[in-house]
Amino acid sequence: MKFSFFEKIRRSQPSKEEKPSHWIKCPSCNALMYYKEVVNRNYVCPKCGYHFRISAEDRIKILCDEDSFIEHDASLQPVDPLKFVDKKSYKKRIDENYKKTKRYSSAISGTCKIDGIESEIVVFDFNFMGGSLGSVEGEKIVRAVNRAIEKRNPLIIVSASGGARMQESTFSLMQMSKTSAALARLDEEKLPFISVLTDPTMGGVSASFAMLGDIIMAEPGALIGFAGQRVIKQTIGADLPEGFQKSEFLLEHGLIDMIVNRNDMKKTISLLLKQFLPHKIGL
Numbered sequence: 001m002k003f004s005f006f007e008k009i010r011r012s013q014p015s016k017e018e019k020p021s022h023w024i025k026c027p028s029c030n031a032l033m034y035y036k037e038v039v040n041r042n043y044v045c046p047k048c049g050y051h052f053r054i055s056a057e058d059r060i061k062i063l064c065d066e067d068s069f070i071e072h073d074a075s076l077q078p079v080d081p082l083k084f085v086d087k088k089s090y091k092k093r094i095d096e097n098y099k100k101t102k103r104y105s106s107a108i109s110g111t112c113k114i115d116g117i118e119s120e121i122v123v124f125d126f127n128f129m130g131g132s133l134g135s136v137e138g139e140k141i142v143r144a145v146n147r148a149i150e151k152r153n154p155l156i157i158v159s160a161s162g163g164a165r166m167q168e169s170t171f172s173l174m175q176m177s178k179t180s181a182a183l184a185r186l187d188e189e190k191l192p193f194i195s196v197l198t199d200p201t202m203g204g205v206s207a208s209f210a211m212l213g214d215i216i217m218a219e220p221g222a223l224i225g226f227a228g229q230r231v232i233k234q235t236i237g238a239d240l241p242e243g244f245q246k247s248e249f250l251l252e253h254g255l256i257d258m259i260v261n262r263n264d265m266k267k268t269i270s271l272l273l274k275q276f277l278p279h280k281i282g283l
Helices: 004-009 035-038 056-063 090-101 135-151 171-186 228-237 247-252 264-277
Strands: 023-025 032-034 070-072 106-115 117-124 155-162 195-203 217-218
Touching: 032 035, 032 135, 056 117, 056 155, 056 264, 070 135, 106 135, 106 264, 117 135, 117 195, 117 264, 135 155, 135 171, 155 171, 171 195, 195 264, 217 264
Parallel strands: 117 155, 155 195, 195 217
Antiparallel strands: 023 032, 070 106, 106 117
């Protein structure tokens, strides 16, 4: 049975209902491991280092100091000005994803502390409509930027997205310029923005705020790009380099600054923040 590009992405990470109780097989090295061993390593394969996809909640637990995360703008909900219908209505898709994730948005935003440094953070969750960028997600990013400027805090955005949300059409595409303009104000205020790219970061997200960080870091093996490989190959009519949309290829060609293992991510971000904002730690 053949699956579409986005179906393959969805199937690579089991849902909460599908997660095994005892054993899990690594899709990279095919090693069979005790599931709790993988969980204890923050969903990184102990055999080959493969990074499983994780939820936004798990990401927040990994990056933020314990009990320091305060969520903002959780009540924001998408509207359906176009009354968009494909195989299902947009409203029905939102309702279905709310039942699955208990949220109305693919992004969670809030204030937290990272090794004691107060920061603004936005984390995307691929489990909600493929982490797509819509009006609510764009508004959450802009409000996070505003809080960062008001509090003189750094901003961290963790991307996991298939791109702009087609059901919102131009309203979704406008979020690319909206978020980019907000980040330009953050830059004018001399406040750092660290962009973390995870698997996958594609489409309108990779084409806008995800690539505007003062520091752009990615997890090992993350799929990062704009269009899918098949579309690019059909467009240019040429074979593509092996793994050209993986984080390792992007690092080699200067498109990102560093690749960081998930288990080292918090420590790395903390060190960078201390370099950017020494006054936050009393230096």
